[in-house]
Amino acid sequence: MINKGDKAVCVLCSETVVCRTSSVKRYFETNHKSFCEKSEPEQKELIANAIKDRNKLSTSMFKYVSKNCHTSAASFSAANARHGKPFQEGEFLKEAWLACATSLFDDFDNKDKIIQRIKDVPLSRNTMKDRILKLAENVTDQHKNYINSAPFISLCLDESIDITKSARLAVFARYCVGNIIKEELIAITSLLTTAKGTDICTTARNSLAKKGIDLKKSVSVTTDGAPNMKRYYYKKLQVLPKLKKKYQRLRCAQVKRNEEKVIDDFISIMDSLIKEFSARYSLFKELSETFKFIMYPDVISFDKLNLSQFDWLEIEELEMQLIDFQSSSTWIQKFIETRKKLEWIEAERLKSNISKNTSNEILKTWNLIPDAFNCLKKLAYAILTIFSSTYACESLFSEINSIKDSLRNRLTDDSNSACILNTKSSIL
Numbered sequence: 503m504i505n506k507g508d509k510a511v512c513v514l515c516s517e518t519v520v521c522r523t524s525s526v527k528r529y530f531e532t533n534h535k536s537f538c539e540k541s542e543p544e545q546k547e548l549i550a551n552a553i554k555d556r557n558k559l560s561t562s563m564f565k566y567v568s569k570n571c572h573t574s575a576a577s578f579s580a581a582n583a584r585h586g587k588p589f590q591e592g593e594f595l596k597e598a599w600l601a602c603a604t605s606l607f608d609d610f611d612n613k614d615k616i617i618q619r620i621k622d623v624p625l626s627r628n629t630m631k632d633r634i635l636k637l638a639e640n641v642t643d644q645h646k647n648y649i650n651s652a653p654f655i656s657l658c659l660d661e662s663i664d665i666t667k668s669a670r671l672a673v674f675a676r677y678c679v680g681n682i683i684k685e686e687l688i689a690i691t692s693l694l695t696t697a698k699g700t701d702i703c704t705t706a707r708n709s710l711a712k713k714g715i716d717l718k719k720s721v722s723v724t725t726d727g728a729p730n731m732k733r734y735y736y737k738k739l740q741v742l743p744k745l746k747k748k749y750q751r752l753r754c755a756q757v758k759r760n761e762e763k764v765i766d767d768f769i770s771i772m773d774s775l776i777k778e779f780s781a782r783y784s785l786f787k788e789l790s791e792t793f794k795f796i797m798y799p800d801v802i803s804f805d806k807l808n809l810s811q812f813d814w815l816e817i818e819e820l821e822m823q824l825i826d827f828q829s830s831s832t833w834i835q836k837f838i839e840t841r842k843k844l845e846w847i848e849a850e851r852l853k854s855n856i857s858k859n860t861s862n863e864i865l866k867t868w869n870l871i872p873d874a875f876n877c878l879k880k881l882a883y884a885i886l887t888i889f890s891s892t893y894a895c896e897s898l899f900s901e902i903n904s905i906k907d908s909l910r911n912r913l914t915d916d917s918n919s920a921c922i923l924n925t926k927s928s929i930l
Contacts, residue, residue: 573623580625581633586905586921589634592625631917638920641927645675645688646714652677653880656722656887659706660895661697664918665903666911669693671705674894675715676887681866683859683886685894687926689713690919721812724889796864796882797841799827800834812881820877827875840867861886898926
């Protein structure tokens with residue numbers, strides 16, 4: 503018998519009994535009567551062989567589990583490398599590997615072992631689907647942890663239709679993690695009723711609540727015209743569709759009107775578009791001085807800061823901290839050096855056409871500021887997390903139809919969302 507916790511395990515049959523002498527004796531006399539009738543040397547030999555067989559079984563089981571871990575990890579890597587391709591392409595991938603392996607590993611001593619390991623990798627359609635869903639779940643959990651540890655987040659919402667004419671809502675989040683500003687797709691869900699502003703707001707709230715994301719940290723919501731989204735900093739320009747409709751009306755009327763009248767109408771339309779364009783970005787003009795704060799906190803005047811959208815800040819404390827900050831030569835010099843570095847990065851970008859995220863450089867400088875200026879840091883973090891456009895959503899919708907296309911129009915929402923999350927995530 504082998505002692506395991508408060509139980510005794512029989513090496514002959516692997517059954518467990520209470521670890522008492524009387525119980526062990528009764529168990530052997532009942533279940534291994536023939537063993538008890540053997541001589542002591544025979545008993546020792548049987549016990550030694552049983553222990554040896556048990557160790558062999560444990561070793562082979564460990565090797566089997568270890569091999570399965572390697573093949574399972576390979577199947578996850580293959581699923582991640584799919585880039586939204588159909589699930590059944592996992593089997594095609596294995597066939598391609600096996601076709602190449604014979605020539606590729608021809609001079610390897612363990613060629614047969616490598617080929618067998620490739621054959622053991624599970625890449626069936628159902629396995630690929632399971633791996634994609636689990637990867638998406640892991641991505642969502644990591645997003646949740648990052649967002650809940652970030653000081654502030656901003657959201658970007660937009661909706662579009664897929665190949666089946668179903669309305670889909672995309673939600674991006676922008677937040678700070680260490681010295682990096684991330685823009686991540688955190689949810690893509692179907693709008694089951696209509697695509698009105700109230701539906702977008704309700705669906706977004708429910709989706710984020712389901713993922714355990716705290717909306718109290720949100721400082722801005724960027725939308726493309728949802729009327730009930732009142733906490734926003736700007737709305738996307740929506741004049742091109744109107745221009746197209748008006749231009750079509752002009753084309754129809756062209757046969758009835760003379761050329762001068764058509765030109766006058768066109769000028770009138772352009773004037774109205776210019777006015778509308780200016781009105782759309784009026785809020786940006788109002789906050790332009792405030793947005794400069796993240797780069798010029800050492801020289802900006804408190805009176806020029808428009809803090810109407812940041813009423814959750816302690817305004818009086820912020821003013822006092824700004825005075826103290828601007829009297830510190832150390833931090834003034836730090837931001838002077840940061841601005842010089844940003845100018846150098848921009849010059850390098852123009853020369854070599856290599857883009858670098860300047861927001862991360864600004865964030866890195868603000869992370870060096872001591873917590874004695876916590877109000878200033880909160881304002882800086884809030885501004886840095888604001889989306890400058892709905893570009894993230896727009897670029898996503900141009901990729902969605904490559905995943906759910908006319909040949910895969912029966913792809914479920916869960917599978918489709920998982921494929922999109924994995925494709926767009928920077929975590930994987």
